[in-house]
Amino acid sequence: MSSTELEQLRESITALDSQLLGLLAQRQKYTNQVAETKIKNRIPVRDQTREEQLLVRLIKQGKTQGLDAHYVTQLFHVIIEDSVLNQQAMLAAKANPESVLPLNRVAFLGDKGSYSYLATQKYFSRRAGELLEIGCQSFAEIIKKVENNEADYAVLPIENTSSGSINEVYDQLQHTHLSIIGELTHPIKHALLVNQNTEIGKITTLYAHPQVFAQCSHFLAELGNVEVKTCDSTSAAMLMVSELNLANIAAIGSEAGGLLYGLHAIKSNLANQKENHSRFIVVARNPVKVPLQVPAKTTLVMSTVQKPGALVEVLLVLRDNQINMTKLESRPITGNPWEEMFYIDVAGNIQDGPMQQALEELTATTRYFKVLGCYPNEDISPTKVAAVSALAD
Incomplete structure (x- = not known):
């Protein structure tokens, strides 16, 4: 193949790439219109039955054009995830019009290029308004920026799949009145x-x-x-x-x-675990309302009475109200030796009936209890297609 022929092929590929971008932008406009319909009719953001039907149809269609089933699946998992996150952001903005700012002042650890910087860019790319980045040198400084109204939001790493929980952040949450209003998981590639x-x-x-x-x-x-x-x-x-x-x-x-x-x-790829991800939380001075059609997560902090089985009683409250606990973390209470503060993440919306019942029971059961935040769950699990292997044959 001559260099001229190679250049012509590359130009054809470049033209196709431009067409793909245009089609993806057009698809995104349609999904935004779908979000508007869901807002009016209170329809849940995700319909995984439809997603599976869509993937099966696309896999079959791709097979007729020589495309591998796993390639098609991975590609459309990304497209579906982007669609879901965009719809959730639209619904959240509609439910919290006061949070739509022309300028988002965001405090994070480090400066340009830090992982917190990259997570900040990722999270606020789906939010309206310009982004003003405020790099800080410590978690305490980040929190104070928001508490003192020098920043509107803070982005904080809370846990990592390789090194575990970031205890210093949990300790900061123990002493602040800020609310968790969002989260995101970001791949960490050292x-x-x-x-x-x-x-x-x-x-x-x-x-x-x-x-x-x-x-x-x-x-x-x-x-x-x-x-x-x-x-x-x-x-x-x-x-x-x-x-x-x-x-x-x-x-x-x-x-x-x-x-x-x-x-x-x-x-x-230097990390001990090759699938290395960090979970970040976004905090602000005021809590947000999460529409019921958006999957939500709630973070609670509490201390139990000093008696045998006190923590078990808390967990039974969650079980009896059919609330799924996704994380349990304990941290020492400053000034109270051998006493622990418990941080619990649950799947649920504080506006929902079972959650309201559970919160009422937990308030009565614990010595100290507080909702740190209810926020959209941005961990979008891919829709599984049971027939992928069969369809690939």
Whole structure:
């Protein structure tokens, strides 16, 4: 194949890509119109029966055109997830018109390129209004920015699939009046970032956030005698490597973030768990209303009376009201040795009958009880098509 023929093929592909973007934009407009209908008629956002029927039809149609069933499934899982999240954002905006701001001032950990920065960009890309980024050096500073009305929102990492819960954030939630109004899960892809072309064996010093070092402990053990230096954020680590401009130093962070500092990756996928994700919460001064047709999650904080079986009584309240608990976390109560504050995430909306009954019972059962927030559940589980393997044959 000559270079001219190759260039012509590439131009044809580029033209098709442009058409695909146009079709995806047109599809998004239709799904937004569907959201308007759902708002008027109080129809749930997701209809997984219809989603499965759609996927089966598309898999069969793709097969006739030589497309692999798993490829079609993965592609439309992304499209469906984007559609669901956009519809949920529209419904949330309709239910909370006072929260639609021309400018969203958002505080987060680090600076441009940090994982919190990337999560902030992702979450607010679906919200109306411009984004003003406010980088901070600590979780306490982030919280204070919102409490003092210097920011409208804060984005905080709460847990990671590799290193677990971020205890410092839970401790901050124990002492603030802010409400959780949203969440998102963001993939964390750690890479070894350098400023100069170098080999891994020549690196003597590594910069990263302590959580990153914890998530990449297996890789660090393989490196051997390398000095690790902690930074307040991944962006601070990348800035340090960029400014020092030495061949024997590196940072661990995202490839996308590294590009903002002129760094490039010499090794990727450093985390102990290859499926490495962080869950972030979004907090604000006032709570939000979650429409009943949007899947919701509620975060509770409580302390129990000091007697045997006190926590079991709390869990029985959830069970008896058929409420699914998705997370249970305990943290020491400051100033009260050996006493714990319990944080519980449940699937449910505080406007729903069973949840209201459970909250009433929990208030009576516990020594201290508070709803930290009820917010849309943005963990969109892919619709499973049982017949994918059969359809692929």
